[in-house]
Amino acid sequence: MIVSTPPPTLVTIPTETLETILQYLSQSDLCQCVLICREWNRTLIPYLWSTFSVCSLEQARRFGDEALRALKMNASLVRELHLGHRLLYERCLPWETIHSNLGEGEDLVSKRDSLVNLTRLHTLELRNIDYPVNRFDARITALVRQNPSIQCFKISTQMDASALTQLVTRYMPNLEDFEMDTMFRGDVKELLENLPEKVRTVNLRMVEHLTSPPTSGPDDTKAMARKVRSHHALESLTFSGLHNGQEEDVLVKFLESCSPKLKICSGRGCNLYTGNKAVAKALSSIGFVWTVLRKHELSYYISDNGFADIIANNPLTSIEVYTHCLGSMSVKTLVENCDNLTVLNVMEDGATALTGAHMQTILSRAKNLKSLQVHWLLDALKISTEDILTSEWATTSLEHIDFKIDVPRVHGQIADKDDRAEEIQSSRDVQRQLLRRLGQQKNLKRLMIGGMVTGHGSRHYEHQHNCLEFTLEAGLDELKDLKKLELLDIHHMDHRAGVPELEWMVKNWPRLSHVRGILDCLHPPGDTVQVWMETRRPSWK
Numbered sequence: 001m002i003v004s005t006p007p008p009t010l011v012t013i014p015t016e017t018l019e020t021i022l023q024y025l026s027q028s029d030l031c032q033c034v035l036i037c038r039e040w041n042r043t044l045i046p047y048l049w050s051t052f053s054v055c056s057l058e059q060a061r062r063f064g065d066e067a068l069r070a071l072k073m074n075a076s077l078v079r080e081l082h083l084g085h086r087l088l089y090e091r092c093l094p095w096e097t098i099h100s101n102l103g104e105g106e107d108l109v110s111k112r113d114s115l116v117n118l119t120r121l122h123t124l125e126l127r128n129i130d131y132p133v134n135r136f137d138a139r140i141t142a143l144v145r146q147n148p149s150i151q152c153f154k155i156s157t158q159m160d161a162s163a164l165t166q167l168v169t170r171y172m173p174n175l176e177d178f179e180m181d182t183m184f185r186g187d188v189k190e191l192l193e194n195l196p197e198k199v200r201t202v203n204l205r206m207v208e209h210l211t212s213p214p215t216s217g218p219d220d221t222k223a224m225a226r227k228v229r230s231h232h233a234l235e236s237l238t239f240s241g242l243h244n245g246q247e248e249d250v251l252v253k254f255l256e257s258c259s260p261k262l263k264i265c266s267g268r269g270c271n272l273y274t275g276n277k278a279v280a281k282a283l284s285s286i287g288f289v290w291t292v293l294r295k296h297e298l299s300y301y302i303s304d305n306g307f308a309d310i311i312a313n314n315p316l317t318s319i320e321v322y323t324h325c326l327g328s329m330s331v332k333t334l335v336e337n338c339d340n341l342t343v344l345n346v347m348e349d350g351a352t353a354l355t356g357a358h359m360q361t362i363l364s365r366a367k368n369l370k371s372l373q374v375h376w377l378l379d380a381l382k383i384s385t386e387d388i389l390t391s392e393w394a395t396t397s398l399e400h401i402d403f404k405i406d407v408p409r410v411h412g413q414i415a416d417k418d419d420r421a422e423e424i425q426s427s428r429d430v431q432r433q434l435l436r437r438l439g440q441q442k443n444l445k446r447l448m449i450g451g452m453v454t455g456h457g458s459r460h461y462e463h464q465h466n467c468l469e470f471t472l473e474a475g476l477d478e479l480k481d482l483k484k485l486e487l488l489d490i491h492h493m494d495h496r497a498g499v500p501e502l503e504w505m506v507k508n509w510p511r512l513s514h515v516r517g518i519l520d521c522l523h524p525p526g527d528t529v530q531v532w533m534e535t536r537r538p539s540w541k
Helices: 008-012 015-022 027-036 044-049 057-062 065-073 086-092 133-145 161-170 188-193 221-225 246-256 277-285 304-313 328-336 356-365 385-389 418-439 499-508 527-536
Strands: 051-054 080-083 123-127 152-156 177-186 201-209 236-240 264-268 318-322 343-347 371-373 400-402 446-448 487-489 514-516
Touching: 123 133, 133 161, 161 177, 161 188, 177 188, 188 201, 188 246, 201 246, 246 277, 304 328, 328 356, 356 371, 356 385, 385 418, 499 527
Parallel strands: 051 080, 080 123, 123 152, 152 177, 177 201, 201 236, 236 264, 318 343, 343 371, 371 400, 400 446, 446 487, 487 514
Antiparallel strands: none
């Protein structure tokens, strides 16, 4: 980017206008703006440098000496530091002596002045930095120690588990959000129990609990570290990897240190709902109740009755579950306890006792429902038009719909014959009523009614024949109030949408960003649709 020194009149450009332009520039280009355009309104400087983010190799290579000088000059303004390549790691982090074991009483002695004196960070994100562990640990520790104000720390690169534990528990007193994407192979119990007391969210994507070797003697620092801090600010704990009874050893004392503010406790790979009783008791003691059930939190082999007990004994508002988990008892219990649901997501094709009729009952009872995703209700299990039109939906808050609707249609070559005109019109009248019901959901952002269906008595997937036409003649205009709609999915359907429908969508749905399936239909559209797509919305193809 080449920028010349602006004339004095350029200083009067509104800050909002410059910010609109500057948000599209890379960090290295922003550096050049600071170096070259010193006459620009100085109020922009904090905006330019509040976040420093260089994560790709190309960006790292473009980050030259002038850009580095600009960063050093404005280091005191940087609040967020996001690094994702070792070239930037080399340029931006302080050089310190290397200690592979940072014990109590040890201090880091400066080897040379920091390349960049970053001292006012509140966010630090380190991604994909491939570097020898011991040197990496020392330099990251040096950076963190000079930034005690860090509130958000995200790391997705390997780091020595012991060093990371000490880094987070000793040198980040103001930490509120902690996220780790890579494997932590170490003492998870020590890490959790010694987290700063201000921490609000903890997300450990993969952990392997390895108990540290015991220490001995009167100055047993390991025993001192076992004193659990209070974590009354914690709102969300998510992790994966604990199994084989490790949950009780790792979690009980930590959970007892939390408060009723803890609303999310999720463990991929361990069944917290029906698993360890000590963990359940610790959660109960702080008033924790299960309101969100995610698919990975259930054992794959959970029984129908076991799942029914979970639904019946917890005030669940959000349920994500695989179809194979739903038997007759759990489905019956789900329908009976659906009144407070906001999210229901049933995933993957498989045997299930759940039917379209059940879904319609849920729609007629769940007054707060925002998302209903039951894409895998196939064949006779689809939601029927009759079900929809013979009952009232309790909710007008739906934001995401993903299910198939069974609509009576006239098919084949006879579909256009005059002697079937009355039958065709009858089908369209029904479709208009159905679309009118969908059009009442004015908060809808995603309408997904397309998708493959199985042929009768086989596992062969084919286009859905009995579906909405999605034409103006069949009532598309009944959806005119869906001003928030962002995505429409009608793929693998026998839809008849053409250019008039596409023009109508563009005109009436201002937030629409994509339509899936215009060209993926039973009867391929004509050349006019192809041309319209290529010239008006090539990204929709």
